[in-house]
Amino acid sequence: xxxxxxxxxxxxxxxxxxxxxxxxxxxxxxxxxxxxxxxxxxxxxxxxxxxxxxxxxxxxxxxxxxxxxxxxxxxxxxxxxxxxxxxxxxxxxxxxxxxxxxxxxxxxxxxxxxxxxxxxxxxxxxxxxxxxxxxxxxxxxxxxxxxxxxxxxxxxxxxxxxxxxxxxxxxxxxxxxxxxxxxxxxxxxxxxxxxxxxxxxxxxxxxxxxxxxxxxxxxxxxxxxxxxxxxxxxxxxxxxxxxxxxxxxxxxxxxxxxxxxxxxxxxxxxxxxxxxxxxxxxxxxxxxxxxxxxxxxxxxxxxxxxxxxxxxxxxxxxxxxxxxxxxxxxxxxxxxxxxxxxxxxxxxxxxxxxxxxxxxxxxxxxxxxxxxxxxxxxxxxxxxxxxxxxxxxxxxxxxxxxxxxxxxxxxxxxxxxxxxxxxxxxxxxxxxxxxxxxxxxxx
Amino acid sequence: xxxxxxxxxxxxxxxxxxxxxxxxxxxxxxxxxxxxxxxxxxxxxxxxxxxxxxxxxxxxxxxxxxxxxxxxxxxxxxxxxxxxxxxxxxxxxxxxxxxxxxxxxxxxxxxxxxxxxxxxxxxxxxxxxxxxxxxxxxxxxxxxxxxxxxxxxxxxxxxxxxxxxxxxxxxxxxxxxxxxxxxxxxxxxxxxxxxxxxxxxxxxxxxxxxxxxxxxxxxxxxxxxxxxxxxxxxxxxxxxxxxxxxxxxxxxxxxxxxxxxxxxxxxxxxxxxxxxxxxxxxxxxxxxxxxxxxxxxxxxxxxxxxxxxxxxxxxxxxxxxxxxxxxxxxxxxxxxxxxxxxxxxxxxxxxxxxxxxxxxxxxxxxxxxxxxxxxxxxxxxxxxxxxxxxxxxxxxxxxxxxxxxxxxxxxxxxxxxxxxxxxxxxxxxxxxxxxxxxxxxxx
Numbered sequence: 097x098x099x100x101x102x103x104x105x106x107x108x109x110x111x112x113x114x115x116x117x118x119x120x121x122x123x124x125x126x127x128x129x130x131x132x133x134x135x136x137x138x139x140x141x142x143x144x145x146x147x148x149x150x151x152x153x154x155x156x157x158x159x160x161x162x163x164x165x166x167x168x169x170x171x172x173x174x175x176x177x178x179x180x181x182x183x184x185x186x187x188x189x190x191x192x193x194x195x196x197x198x199x200x201x202x203x204x205x206x207x208x209x210x211x212x213x214x215x216x217x218x219x220x221x222x223x224x225x226x227x228x229x230x231x232x233x234x235x236x237x238x239x240x241x242x243x244x245x246x247x248x249x250x251x252x253x254x255x256x257x258x259x260x261x262x263x264x265x266x267x268x269x270x271x272x273x274x275x276x277x278x279x280x281x282x283x284x285x286x287x288x289x290x291x292x293x294x295x296x297x298x299x300x301x302x303x304x305x306x307x308x309x310x311x312x313x314x315x316x317x318x319x320x321x322x323x324x325x326x327x328x329x330x331x332x333x334x335x336x337x338x339x340x341x342x343x344x345x346x347x348x349x350x351x352x353x354x355x356x357x358x359x360x361x362x363x364x365x366x367x368x369x370x371x372x373x374x375x376x377x378x379x380x381x382x383x384x385x386x387x388x389x390x391x392x393x394x395x396x397x398x399x400x401x402x403x404x405x406x407x408x409x410x411x412x413x414x415x416x417x418x419x420x421x422x423x424x425x426x427x428x429x430x431x432x433x434x435x436x437x438x439x440x441x442x443x444x445x446x447x448x449x450x451x452x453x454x455x456x457x458x459x460x461x462x463x464x465x466x467x468x469x470x471x472x473x474x475x476x477x478x479x480x481x482x483x484x485x486x487x488x489x490x491x492x493x494x495x496x497x498x499x500x501x502x503x504x505x506x507x508x509x510x511x512x513x514x515x516x517x518x519x520x521x522x523x524x525x526x527x528x529x530x531x532x533x534x535x536x537x538x539x
Numbered sequence: 540x541x542x543x544x545x546x547x548x549x550x551x552x553x554x555x556x557x558x559x560x561x562x563x564x565x566x567x568x569x570x571x572x573x574x575x576x577x578x579x580x581x582x583x584x585x586x587x588x589x590x591x592x593x594x595x596x597x598x599x600x601x602x603x604x605x606x607x608x609x610x611x612x613x614x615x616x617x618x619x620x621x622x623x624x625x626x627x628x629x630x631x632x633x634x635x636x637x638x639x640x641x642x643x644x645x646x647x648x649x650x651x652x653x654x655x656x657x658x659x660x661x662x663x664x665x666x667x668x669x670x671x672x673x674x675x676x677x678x679x680x681x682x683x684x685x686x687x688x689x690x691x692x693x694x695x696x697x698x699x700x701x702x703x704x705x706x707x708x709x710x711x712x713x714x715x716x717x718x719x720x721x722x723x724x725x726x727x728x729x730x731x732x733x734x735x736x737x738x739x740x741x742x743x744x745x746x747x748x749x750x751x752x753x754x755x756x757x758x759x760x761x762x763x764x765x766x767x768x769x770x771x772x773x774x775x776x777x778x779x780x781x782x783x784x785x786x787x788x789x790x791x792x793x794x795x796x797x798x799x800x801x802x803x804x805x806x807x808x809x810x811x812x813x814x815x816x817x818x819x820x821x822x823x824x825x826x827x828x829x830x831x832x833x834x835x836x837x838x839x840x841x842x843x844x845x846x847x848x849x850x851x852x853x854x855x856x857x858x859x860x861x862x863x864x865x866x867x868x869x870x871x872x873x874x875x876x877x878x879x880x881x882x883x884x885x886x887x888x889x890x891x892x893x894x895x896x897x898x899x900x901x902x903x904x905x906x907x908x909x910x911x912x913x914x915x916x917x918x919x920x921x922x923x924x925x926x927x928x929x930x931x932x933x934x935x936x937x938x939x940x941x942x943x944x945x946x947x948x949x950x951x952x953x954x955x956x957x958x959x960x961x962x963x964x965x966x967x968x969x970x971x972x973x974x975x976x977x978x979x980x981x982x
Contacts, residue, residue: 100785104786
């Protein structure tokens with residue numbers, strides 16, 4: 097009988113092996129995709145694209161077991177050669193080629209210059225050719241930064257005693273009312289795609305006290321803007337036994353601090369590739385919604401048109417205000433008006449026009465919505481009644497309050513948006529692997 | 540201006556604080572839900588449920604600032620009291636109560652005895668009352684084990700140089716043909732819910748060489764069995780530059796070994812609560828599909844009815860065979876017939892009736908399907924043609940092969956299934972937080 101033992105073979109080396117070991121002058125095997133070929137006559141530089149970065153290999157006529165013309169950009173290969181220090185090459189070394197085994201040949205030249213440093217192609221083209229465009233080193237680096245954000249979120253919350261959950265995305269009724277919800281047929285029953293794990297994470301607070309989920313959410317909003325997606329990855333947390341919604345903002349700030357550190361420690365290569373200047377997160381100013389409106393109105397001489405809502409331009413100006421006045425990249429705007437928040441938001445007992453809630457703005461864009469939730473059944477029912485809501489279909493949600501829920505609250509972070517702001521991008525599609533918007537269902 | 544600094548206050552203690560610090564005789568504050576109350580007359584034991592487990596608090600008449608009758612099961616409280624060693628209590632300590640602050644009172648008694656050690660309630664009732672039933676200590680422990688599996692998967696793959704990706708769940712066309720797919724209306728265009736991230740993870744192999752995703756998948760299968768769900772969490776990986784599909788089985792075995800170690804190290808409490816005996820994963824036997832059928836047919840005197848398919852009973856018997864003959868909990872069954880595998884599966888060059896693919900059986904149940912994929916465009920097109928498939932709607936997928944793909948393969952693991960087998964459960968719904976099946980859309 098044959099057995100699988102879980103031993104991964106190591107007959108090829110990776111970039112990090114060479115950087116951490118003594119490989120000077122040694123012959124190695126290595127695989128990768130041919131990113132670019134620069135033919136200088138006597139020699140050619142054949143640049144390999146590997147998951148950890150680029151490797152310069154040197155093709156000298158006569159020294160290699162096949163002719164240069166057999167090598168094509170986008171081919172995948174396994175090479176053998178000698179490692180040599182070379183300051184001018186990526187990572188400070190190059191590989192002098194001896195043998196090349198071609199693993200696959202492309203059928204056509206790539207339609208966009210992915211081998212270039214900067215992929216100067218329209219967003220439209222990049223998205224249409226997404227699977228290829230992402231082979232550009234800087235394009236793909238964006239999604240390593242995104243990876244770090246999710247990783248930081250999970251790792252930090254594990255340290256804080258949170259439990260990870262997986263809640264269903266197909267449901268019977270929407271958490272926050274009927275509009276903007278994708279509908280589907282579920283074995284001849286009407287169903288919806290969840291626009292948030294809100295009800296489920298609250299249920300699970302009654303079980304694990306602190307829970308989080310990193311999963312897709314679906315919004316059938318007909319917005320066609322640079323910051324909206326119809327499907328995105330939401331980083332959600334919910335925590336019980338809070339003293340106030342201040343605890344939730346502390347938790348988010350802790351997550352941001354942890355993640356910035358993670359980025360600096362483990363994603364330095366990508367930060368440098370993308371020339372990212374990380375935001376300051378040592379302390380984040382917090383300001384009331386009404387106060388923020390007033391400050392911006394005064395400083396920028398702008399009339400307050402609607403005291404109960406923030407226009408995107410106002411958000412932007414709040415960001416600008418706190419950058420100018422406090423050199424702050426983030427700002428917590430607190431106490432949003434009750435009428436603009438869902439029914440489960442806890443009203444401020446000192447003025448129920450407002451809620452114990454917040455948004456986090458990053459460079460003037462909302463990247464998080466959070467707050468304390470109502471945990472008392474009577475208060476919840478009363479608010480539902482005031483809003484003309486029915487309890488029908490809400491039985492499982494209301495059940496948890498019948499049987500005891502601690503004071504609790506939570507938040508949801510838009511992964512693509514926070515990545516976009518981290519990278520200084522202008523369009524959220526730049527930091528979405530395969531965006532879904534009003535016109536885009538493919539790739 | 541007020542600032543949020545990310546400092547989390549620590550005026551309440553957790554179980555692990557007490558277990559790792561010197562708290563004997565000290566007064567502490569602690570919060571939790573009242574799990575059970577055992578009134579012994581002079582004293583009462585008020586058991587708190589906290590995220591890390593149960594805590595015994597002792598209510599002595601006269602010693603506490605409120606009467607016992609004010610305390611109700613399922614209330615949430617913050618208590619003050621003195622920590623005392625007590626061997627017979629959970630975790631070896633108890634808290635002698637001085638003050639109790641009630642955070643919330645339940646409105647009704649809980650409808651099922653969640654405070655009991657074993658929740659002897661039908662699965663149907665448990666699922667109907669899921670948000671409450673999960674408050675049982677053993678019920679919730681199942682989902683800590685599940686957490687460990689996902690965590691082990693991610694952490695191991697990060698160590699192996701994989702990149703985490705987030706691919707869209709709404710799409711234009713299904714990866715594996717038209718049947719069993721949920722359909723929805725996407726702004727007046729027909730759309731589907733992805734039944735697998737297959738095409739996307741292959742696209743991303745061309746970008747990052749090695750990728751993984753942990754996300755929901757959707758299958759509109761009309762099965763009503765103990766092992767099928769219509770929505771489940773799939774642990775997917777895909778890796779490039781493989782020598783053969785053997786590399787993928789090695790990677791999965793490595794993940795299993797890593798996860799078992801993680802469970803032993805960090806989830807010992809839950810393993811003990813659920814009396815779990817962890818499976819052996821030091822080496823996993825592998826056997827060809829046709830050979831497995833033959834072995835089982837011979838040993839258990841069972842006719843081979845269909846040489847190209849495995850019946851569930853046959854899977855079970857293969858599991859039994861390898862348990863009996865090799866004391867193996869897992870077995871890789873390799874070389875599935877081509878006609879039972881999707882078009883992108885790599886046929887075995889030495890006999891194209893079979894594919895370079897595998898399933899992993901755990902206790903006789905399929906928990907993983909994987910294999911090598913075709914990476915040559917012509918081969919792929921030829922196979923599509925043979926199967927009468929059209930290239931329409933597949934342009935973005937086929938694009939990657941046009942521009943060079945390395946030999947690659949991958950797998951998908953059903954999270955709820957592998958958790959079910961780890962825990963020795965008979966029904967996958969036991970290890971699904973909120974199952975979606977033919978009849979269940981709520982909670």
